[in-house]
Amino acid sequence: MKRMRVLAAALLAALMAVLPGCGRTSATPTVRVGVAVYDQTDTFISAITQHLEQMFQEEEQRLGVKINLSVADGRSSQSVQNEQVDRFLDLGCDVICVNIVNRTAAAVIVDKARAAEVPVIFFNREPVEEDLFRWEGAYYVGSPGAEAGRLQGMLVVDAWRADPAALDRSGDGVLQYVMLEGEPGHQDALLRTEHSIQTLVTGGVQVEKLESAAANWQRSQAAERMRQWLEAVEEPIEAVFANNDDMALGAIDACLEAGMTVEELPFIVGVDATAPALEAVRAGTLQGTVRNDARGQAESIVALSRALMGFEDVSEAVELTDGKYVWLSYTAVTAADVLSQAKPVGR
Template sequence: MRYRVWRRAAGLLAPLLLLALGGCAGAGRADPVTVRIGVALYQQDDTFISTVAQHLEQMAKEEEQARGIKLNLNMADGRGSQAAQNEQVDRFLAQGYDVICVNIVDRTAAAVIIDKAQAAGVPVIFFNREPVEEDLMRWEGAYYVGLDGAQSGLLQGGIVLDAWRQDPEALDRSGDGVLQYVMLEGEPGHQDALLRTENSLKVLAQAGVPTEKLASDTANWQRGQATTKMTQWLEQFDGGIEAVFCNNDDMALGAIDACFAAGLSEEELPFIVGVDATPPALEAVEAGTLKGTVQNDAAGQARAMLELACALAGGTAPGDAVELTDGKYVWLPYTTVTKENLEAFLPPAS
């Protein structure tokens, strides 16, 4: 196993590396140690993924200043193509990067990347899009940083349930005692889309809230596709949509766009909820057009990846840098965001 050879070599260098890294901590040097991290993104124009990338870049700069090391990040955009992402990973490995971080296009294709990384002896950290467990377990140098999709669905459903309990008439505009809803889903087969869809409705069912699904369809996480779908549904159901469940914020914003384009006023909007707590979504929560979202911790994922990458590059135990589950997973919590607690999630005023 070449990773074991790499770890033994790193162990011999650890006393020197720890002076500069210390798990990404150390004193400044005239010739600081450089850690090269290749970051392969599934699609950089995805709002949430772009936010993660921005946090990574900012935190890497802060870490350099604070620790006297060099953190060189190279971001590559897969543009939704697994073949293109595989080529980007090949380049990172051929160029001798210390660690690669992969937001994989197709979660079922992780084995190919893991095998490539293992052959090169380079640790790989998957993030946000979880590989199949069997693939992640095939090599000790593979890790995952992310959040539990089921929890995001439960929290999203909880936002709607709380609103129903507080003022059922505000949601039940038809007065029939049933919540009529539509569902905008992420890409087909994506584990988070499946889990968010299932669990958001489970909360309402367990609480005994009667629901009726008017329609559901995939919009592939995209704002524009969601606008198109929602426009069709508004025409089809002619004011009958009382709630819109969206697997992410971009699709929720697309639904809002469609409502306004159809001539609905803010008061006439259905109860729309999303997931991610992206900056544009937080603005919509503040404006009252998006009733709630669930924070997918972009900053937390970026921080965990940097800490884990520095530990791996420095030859130190990953478990000393981050809290690992089953030696493989860094799990972060989702958090409900509504207008009532929004201030805690907004960036500080400049």
Template sequence: MRRRMRRTAALLALAALILGLSGCGSVQETPTIRVGVALYLQEDTFLSTVVQDLEQQARVREEALGVKLNFNIADARSSQASQNEQVDRFLQQDYDVICVNLVDRTAAAVIVDKAQAAGVPIVFFNRQPVEEDLDRWDQAYYVGSKADRAGILQGQIVLEAWKKEPAALDRNGDGILQYVMLEGEPGHQDALLRTEYCVKTLVDAGVAVEKLDSNNADWVRGQATLRMQQWLETFGDEIEVVFANNDDMALGAIDACLAAGMTEAELPFIVGVDATPPALEAVADGTLKGTVQNDAAGQAESILDLCCALASGQSAASAVELEDGKYVWLEYTAVTQENLEDFLPEE
């Protein structure tokens, strides 16, 4: 309720500003808010979902406010140098707000300093900057979810299945869960925390685990398929659980298993993160045992709330609930076949 009241107040303030800009009498052009959005990799399935949600919600917001929301989406294709150039162009073209999904989370300081010098508010999302970098300016914010929580929920999905029917997971009957780990980028905070906490959750609950192997697949489905093919050749049916730091890699593991001739019943217990549409389909058909919803629609909504407030000269706190004056945190939610219906789009 508090969040809705903040958003309503910010929208009323923006509407009042728009009326003031439009003036009275003669017909004026529709006011436009220009937002530059710099993505680390647009083909990333989760990011593409965030962008789709952002654009869809913007159309609704436009109609309500009588304003044009112009989002310019730029794809850095995993190059921080390219992303820096994209941000430079947004600043040179006097965009009202800039939103950045960082290629390298340690590179935020340069971007923050450039935005501050130009007086343009900046919203980072989904890839959390180093705290000290975000603190360099009071008009820099972050929208995302806490990565350790995703790992915990992944571990809980496996734990609940273990408690319910241990033999279904412990196929060799040794009382130990043998697992492999598909990780995101080396050194990436989300990859590190998801990797750590999914296993820690099982260990803290008294489940014996054994890591057969782990490797980075850079969040990419095709790379994960290759990793899983190698592991199947090395370990075969010793692999009982596959942890993947995101859904694309989880789906890549499934691709490798199916290509190897496994039936659904023979697949390891595979879990991912994001609850992307393809992953939800895999949960429905039973090949993916669970995922963790990374709230794409919620992130898009919070980004849009911030953009509207900041562009109208209102405080960020008037539109969103901030933690430490900087952070908008969205909750993760575990998704399995038991609650899948709650996450499927309405027909």
């Protein structure tokens, strides 16, 4: 892209200006990076943001440049986030990183970035494929949602096979479960929901869905849903699937408030392996989670940003699928995994 070539040339000239023997000095070259997140109160997104802030500071020292990093919170509003992207472009950002509010609305941001010739890296919330392919300067960093669902399902399948009576409290040979979903229409929510249960069925576990509802990734909303179900559902809730850890923790909150002991809790599983979730696994209230690699995502975003700003070739910085996607793997986390660590696993 023309802007990338111009930026690379400018950086090279600035760096040459400070080399010994050049007969002159110059200020440290400056690059600008804008990061727009859908909601900074989200525990996982907050972790990614913290990693990005730390890693871009480290890049300053390594590259010998000044990196002006701006982080904006979209507060779950796509219109607010669009305005933030406009502001980043007005500020002259060299790369924009977007954790998009509405994955179906990426075309607007891609077109804005293309018009300004500023590369855009979407992360963690995958845009529609057609939108990502609108321009060569648009990329995505994240993990495949179906894999998270499969691993979450296997946590329950393995527990069922090891001791079915521990989960099947009604003794009917069927696992009665409830599902706490992320926001409606979100790809990860759909895939995690579908593949977690599909994995149980494929694994030979008979299941019955008692209830399901969207809690929009929020702990408080999940707790309220779980309170309602505990009062309304006649059958014992034997398992709780939550599309992320915050919602799993909300379910735990409601159960403990209802007077359940740790031993009486349903088999509850989440996704993300956030620090609070790992503490819950250690305490025995959360039976397992699936690690969504916040640090790995941040590392890939920084590496791709570095390449897009002209410091190295994109092909050397990251491994791209279809020239667009940087995929990171999920891993399952059980109590045995957490307890084997001398310190909290963290992210």
